[in-house]
Amino acid sequence: MARYVMTVDLRRCIGCQTCTAACRHANATPPGVQWRKVLDIESGEFPDVRRSFVPVGCMHCGDPPCMHVCPSTATHQRADGLVGIDYDLCIGCGYCAVACPYQARYIVHKREFSYGERPTEQEEAQFDPNRIAVATKCTFCSDRVDQAKEMGLTPGIDPEVTPACVNGCIASVLAFGDREDPNSNVSRLLAENQFFRMHEELGTDPGMYYIFDSK
DSSP states (O other): OOOEEEEEETTTOOOOOHHHHHHHHHHOOOTTOOSEEEEEEEEEETTEEEEEEEEEEOOOOSSOHHHHHOTTSOEEEOTTSOEEEOTTTOOOOOHHHHHOTTOOOEEOOSOOOSSTTSOOHHHHHHOOGGGSSSEEOOOOSHHHHHTHHHHTOOTTTSGGGSOHHHHHOTTOOEEEEETTOTTSHHHHHHHHSOEEOTTGGGTOOOSEEEEOOOO
8 A cells, every 4th residue: 555755855955935835826725824834944053054944744644643632533544644634524623733743733713815805816716615613734735646546647756646845846855655665756765865754753653754964
């Protein structure tokens, strides 16, 4: 069975936020909600300082704590490893947001717009009333992944069935694919490079792998 994961090459990220913009465009998330965001981190002491950019979001954990605390079973894990939310079952209690160690969940209680009191054409076209007063998060564009088999395409290779943030990245920082396939793009990247996962010590088995240079 496939386990879809994402790799992030920290050596290449320039902090342009294009992945954030691509995600917002694809999912019409409201102001203040960023399913894919990029942390801007400064480290060291003058004059030896360093600036790092770290894309973050839902890690689609193999053992997601958000799922275990959900009282309505709205949060679920698919056979391919992606963690989803059933908006019809979610009661907006926020337990999942508290349990998530990656701060990847959002709950919006009223409709808001990017510019003033009127929605843009895109916001109007993509508005989903089911996402009000419920938990939301990055889905790894699961709707695209679900089309892969029907279309005969491969997630992470063919743009039509690949997450929007991966397609939008101008520096080839992000990659998406099946970790269980030893010949997949992500498996090759992980076999050839050093990597870490955020808060791996918590036993969550996060599905985002960060490639780095130890020097």
